[in-house]
Amino acid sequence: MTGARNSPTRFKLVAAAAIVAGAVMSAAPATGDADGGPVTEQIRGLAEELAELRGISLRGPIDGQVLPEDALVDRMRQVAARSDEEGQAAGVTRALARLGAAEASAPFRGTLAWEAAPSAHQGFYDPYERRLYVRNDAAHSDRALVWGVARAVHDQHVDWQTFLGEAGNSDEFVARRALLEGDAAALALEQGMRREGVGIVWGNDAVTGMLRQLGRGDEGGPLSEAPADLRERLLFPYREGTAFIARARRHGAWSAIDDMYDRPPLSTSHILHPERYERYERPRVVEPGDIGPDRVYRSVYDDVSGELGLKTWLAARGVSRQRAARAADGWAGDRLVVYAPPGPFSLVWSDLAISYSTWHTEIDAVEFFEAGATALASLAGGAGAAHPEEDRIVYELGDYESAWIERRGEDVIFVLGAMPSFAESLPDVLWDSWAVERP
Numbered sequence: 001m002t003g004a005r006n007s008p009t010r011f012k013l014v015a016a017a018a019i020v021a022g023a024v025m026s027a028a029p030a031t032g033d034a035d036g037g038p039v040t041e042q043i044r045g046l047a048e049e050l051a052e053l054r055g056i057s058l059r060g061p062i063d064g065q066v067l068p069e070d071a072l073v074d075r076m077r078q079v080a081a082r083s084d085e086e087g088q089a090a091g092v093t094r095a096l097a098r099l100g101a102a103e104a105s106a107p108f109r110g111t112l113a114w115e116a117a118p119s120a121h122q123g124f125y126d127p128y129e130r131r132l133y134v135r136n137d138a139a140h141s142d143r144a145l146v147w148g149v150a151r152a153v154h155d156q157h158v159d160w161q162t163f164l165g166e167a168g169n170s171d172e173f174v175a176r177r178a179l180l181e182g183d184a185a186a187l188a189l190e191q192g193m194r195r196e197g198v199g200i201v202w203g204n205d206a207v208t209g210m211l212r213q214l215g216r217g218d219e220g221g222p223l224s225e226a227p228a229d230l231r232e233r234l235l236f237p238y239r240e241g242t243a244f245i246a247r248a249r250r251h252g253a254w255s256a257i258d259d260m261y262d263r264p265p266l267s268t269s270h271i272l273h274p275e276r277y278e279r280y281e282r283p284r285v286v287e288p289g290d291i292g293p294d295r296v297y298r299s300v301y302d303d304v305s306g307e308l309g310l311k312t313w314l315a316a317r318g319v320s321r322q323r324a325a326r327a328a329d330g331w332a333g334d335r336l337v338v339y340a341p342p343g344p345f346s347l348v349w350s351d352l353a354i355s356y357s358t359w360h361t362e363i364d365a366v367e368f369f370e371a372g373a374t375a376l377a378s379l380a381g382g383a384g385a386a387h388p389e390e391d392r393i394v395y396e397l398g399d400y401e402s403a404w405i406e407r408r409g410e411d412v413i414f415v416l417g418a419m420p421s422f423a424e425s426l427p428d429v430l431w432d433s434w435a436v437e438r439p
Contacts, residue, residue: 039064039134039145040061040064042145043064043132043149046142046145046146047062047149047152047153049191050146050149050150050191051153053190053191054154054157054187054254056153056156058156059156060156062132062152062153063130063131064131064132064134065134066135066136067133067134067135067136068135068136069135072123072133072135075133076124079126079128090300091301091338092230092301094300094301094338094340095300095303095336095338096229096230097351098338098350098353098416098417099229099313099353100375100378100416122135122141122144123135123144123145125149125155127151127155127161127164130152130155132148132149132151132152134148143192146192147184147185150184150185150191151180151181153184153187154180154183154184158180158183158261160180163176163180163264164176164177164180169303169304169306170233170303170304171267171303171305171307171308171309172265172304172306174233174237174268174308175264175265175266175267175270175306176264176265177237178236178241178265178268178271179241179244179245179261179264179265180237180241181237181238181241181242182238182241182243182244182245183241183245183257185238185242185245186242186245186246186249202246202250228315228316229313229316232308232312233308233312236271236308240268240272241271244271244274244277245257247274248260248274265277266281266282266283267283267304267306268309269281269283269307269331272307272308273329283304283332284358284436284438285333285436285437286304286333286334286335286357286358286434286435286437287335287434287435287437288302288335288356288434289429289430289432289433290429290433291339291352291429291430292425292426292429296341297340297341297342298339298340298342299337299339299340300338300340300351301336301338302335302336302338303336304333304334304335305334305355306334307331308328309334309336310327310328310331310334310355310357310368311324311325311327311328312324314327314328314371314372314374314375317374317376317378318374318375318378319371319374319378323371324371327367327368327370327371327372330359330361330363330364330367331357331359331360331364331368332359332360332364332410334356334357334358335356335434336353336354337353337354338351338353338354339351339352340352349400349401349417349419350400351417352419353415353417355415356411356412356430356436357412357413358410358411358412358436358438359410359412360410361410362409362410364410365407365410365412366407368412369405369407369412372405372412372414373405376393376395376403376404376405376416377395379397379416380397380403382395391406391407391408392405392406392427394423397417400419401417401418401419402418402423403415403418404418404423404427406427408431413427413430413431415430
């Protein structure tokens with residue numbers, strides 16, 4: 001078990017947003033005619049070149065469709081709508097809002113912000129339909145096509161939909177996506193360098209550093225309007241996934257990358273720290289328990305944040321990026337559950353968020369506890385009151401709710417939205433009933 005009680009289909013929402021992020025990452029100046037003519041032969045030629053470079057066999061032709069700009073935008077909207085057929089956006093929105101994302105009322109609006117500058121994006125590959133969509137004025141440009149064709153070629157080698165569907169939680173999903181996207185991106189980069197008559201030097205740290213800067217979205221880019229928490233999850237597979245593959249290619253051939261699909265990364269921590277992947281450290285599983293007498297609350301979001309999720313939460317709540325990265329570095333497992341009050345009480349009560357995280361060492365737990373206290377103080381608008389007998393700090397969020405963070409040994413719990421009626425009893429209830437399964 002990997003720590004989430006949700007069907008793999010719940011990740012379609014993140015996958016759809018990632019497809020749009022893929023369009024952002026695949027940006028290239030368009031060349032060629034704008035007649036939208038057939039590009040079958042061009043796609044076939046690129047696919048054969050990429051397959052030969054990757055050392056795999058094509059199993060069939062790649063389905064490509066050329067669309068005018070407005071139709072491409074409409075198609076992207078359809079992808080997003082299709083992915084939310086189970087209404088997952090509502091739960092993600094509530095989780096982001098409860099954790100302090102002020103812009104969470106429209107968490108996926110930023111993923112479609114590329115519509116404001118459509119000339120920067122030439123198309124996308126949809127692994128759920130196994131179809132490559134290309135904007136008509138980019139259809140004859142190998143440079144515009146190669147990223148999408150690389151994904152399509154790789155999808156024939158590793159069934160993306162099945163591989164992603166086997167993820168047990170969204171942190172594992174993002175890690176698997178990083179392996180896929182990094183593989184396809186590295187292939188496209190190698191193809192481009194070979195056409196230039198030079199070999200790419202994966203052992204050059206400057207190359208890896210450049211890849212990590214791709215698509216940061218911090219300076220008014222196409223994804224800059226998305227909540228930081230979501231934006232980082234969308235861009236992580238392209239930035240860190242390509243760096244992860246680059247490191248592996250430094251030490252091995254493409255066959256070594258193939259072996260990773262039989263032993264896929266289990267968390268974003270594996271991608272961020274390849275040595276942990278090589279040791280194949282298994283995340284600890286946190287099992288939610290009771291939340292006390294107020295059983296009228298119902299779960300609306302239940303997932304694993306992962307090292308990436310906790311790091312980006314800290315960085316978006318007043319903790320410097322460097323400190324956030326250090327504080328999340330010792331992640332060993334976690335669970336985030338958001339509970340909603342019953343209908344009439346929602347006018348007075350807020351959603352209740354509970355995050356239980358576990359860390360490799362007690363020092364790691366202390367470091368996250370201290371950074372988490374800074375983040376909660378930012379949300380509360382001031383310093384909290386330290387509990388006199390325990391590593392617990394309490395913050396007042398208003399007349400009807402509070403937040404607190406507490407550490408016991410290697411584990412840390414933080415809570416947002418605790419009602420006065422059970423705020424005092426909740427800590428002991430959580431520590432007694434929530435459990436950590438250590439591999």
